[in-house]
Amino acid sequence: MKIQINKDFLSGALFGVIGLGTIILAQGYKLGTPGNMGPGYFPIILGVIMTLIGVTMLVRSTLKPELSDHVASWEIRPLIFILASVLLFSLLIDSAGLIVAVIVLVLSSRLGGRQGSLLELVLMVVVLTLIAVGIFVYGLNIPLKLRPW
Amino acid sequence: MELLQHLSLGFSVALSPMNLLYCFAGVLLGTFIGVLPGVGPLVTISVLLPLTYGLPPEGAMIMLAGIYYGAAYGGSTTAILVNLPGESSSAVTCIDGYQMARQGRAGPALAIAAIGSVVAGCVGTVLIALIGPPLGEVALKFGAAEYCSLMLMALISASALVRGSLVKGMGMAFCGAIFGLAGTDVNSGIDRFTFGMNGLAEGFDFVVVASGLFAFSEIIANLGVTQHREVLPGQVKNLMPSREDLKASWKPILRGTGIGAILGVLPGTGQTIASFASYAVERKLAADPSRFGKGAIEGVAGPESANNAAAQTHFIPTLTLGIPSSATMALLLGALMIQGITPGPQVMTQHPQLFWGLVASMWIGNVLLVILNLPLVGVWVTLLKVPYRWLYPLILVFSCIGIYTVNMSSTDVAFAALFGLIGYIFLKLDCEPAPFILGFLLGPMLEENFRRAMLQSHGDLSVFVTAPLSAIFLAVAFALMVMMIFPMIRKRKDQAVTEG
Known part of the structure; x- marks a missing residue:
């Protein structure tokens, strides 16, 4: 057997x-x-x-x-980069503040997938940071630290 | 007459301008995110949960309920237009809905799905109003033994009815219960399974587990596969279904509603089973069964109604007993706990404005859904073209900030990454997360009630079979387990949950 x-x-x-x-x-x-x-x-x-x-x-x-069947494949690249980006966010949010944490989160998670142009990436970073700050800090009035200083 | 009083209280809550706004925002946001391909109701709710923290309990629950049925409806739109089910329960809709869309009849398919959903939603809500209070009254008399057996039944039925074997499902349920152990033991005040970490003294936060398990793991898996999405070219025209369409659909809608309403009440029974059962019934009753799979409108009308009726009656055990009947309901209960309200039969009597306000808002929400959706179909079609590489950073940003803001704890975010890893492994091993999340939520309550029951009976296990209601719950659980041993029944179930 x-x-x-x-x-x-x-x-x-x-x-x-x-x-x-x-x-x-x-x-x-x-x-x-x-x-x-x-x-x-x-x-x-x-x-x-x-x-x-x-x-x-x-x-x-x-x-x-x-x-049962075998596991066909493991998505190692997205696994590492997505988890790493979340961990980076958790490391940065207290000390560096929301803006830096979100920028790093978006940039590092982007390494998990590979498509898209640089211009698109820059746009995403700007738009998502604005959304995050706009909704959570100004919209929901959550007292989040914004900047490292 | 008591019912009318309750309903008028409910409508006075639900029709207040703020709550109307929350309901509207919930339905709109839910549909908006639910339509996005690869984003099901579970992810939608876990991502949008943080938006409700700051609201009063009624507003939060009304908005979440709106998100819930908005996301469910958005999911069927995706199923019909892209042949991509957001969750397993809309897999059945794909079969005939997508075929209709390919024949240029996307409009009527969407309209019938909407009409079916609204009929089912309204009937389901009536049932909640009718069955909830008496059931809650019975449940108030439950002792520790009854509760314990009821939870065991819910866990076993949830394990039995997911994809894969019963043993695997139960493994997931117990696994969830084990993760639920972490934290301070209420009876002795001792920290258990905290590995000396302060952040774990109150256990893993529900949002942490849900975001990791549902949102993060799904992103990782989605990034691994290159998706082939074929959005139908051109505009969706002719929304109005023809007279023949309506004539063919009204009976399936009513039958689907009935099937869904009954199956939705059972704890753990999925909407998936309801929609599949309805599809099977319609195919059997049809004069020409060969039309099914080729764009039969009955194949959209029945399952969509069943799906929505079950979604609605899921609220019955969730709100009256505090026993979630699905993973999404577990999320709603988690939200209730974040609001500081312990789920259970006492919610109805201690927070009548919450219970009845929520019930009343469901009618309003279901009607809003149709008013909102049919004119906005064009917008949803555009949304379907949004590539996933734009979506997942958005989901990540929302989830991370959301998790952080529950307790202002960066450790929580790191734990969520851990659950993302765990969830991803589960996903790869075909381990369904639904029993896990149910076990996680029910585990601590199960322990508390088990310990209390055993304390009262001086350590005598027979208390669980001598209390009549408790014995009935255990018998149902046992019957379910035996049923799953028969290959015939198991095969039917596997067909039902993997179809599409």
């Missing part, structure tokens, strides 16, 4: 890891009794169920690999 690394197998593995992780982390919390549960009781129940679900999926995907 050959193990197929298909979508169901990977999901099962993921569920199993999350389940086991929950059980391990919950060891640090008081268990209590069924009639008076501590903070650790319910997490352990969830963890056990989750692990069982994970194991079930691993076994089933191995016995019946035809039920």
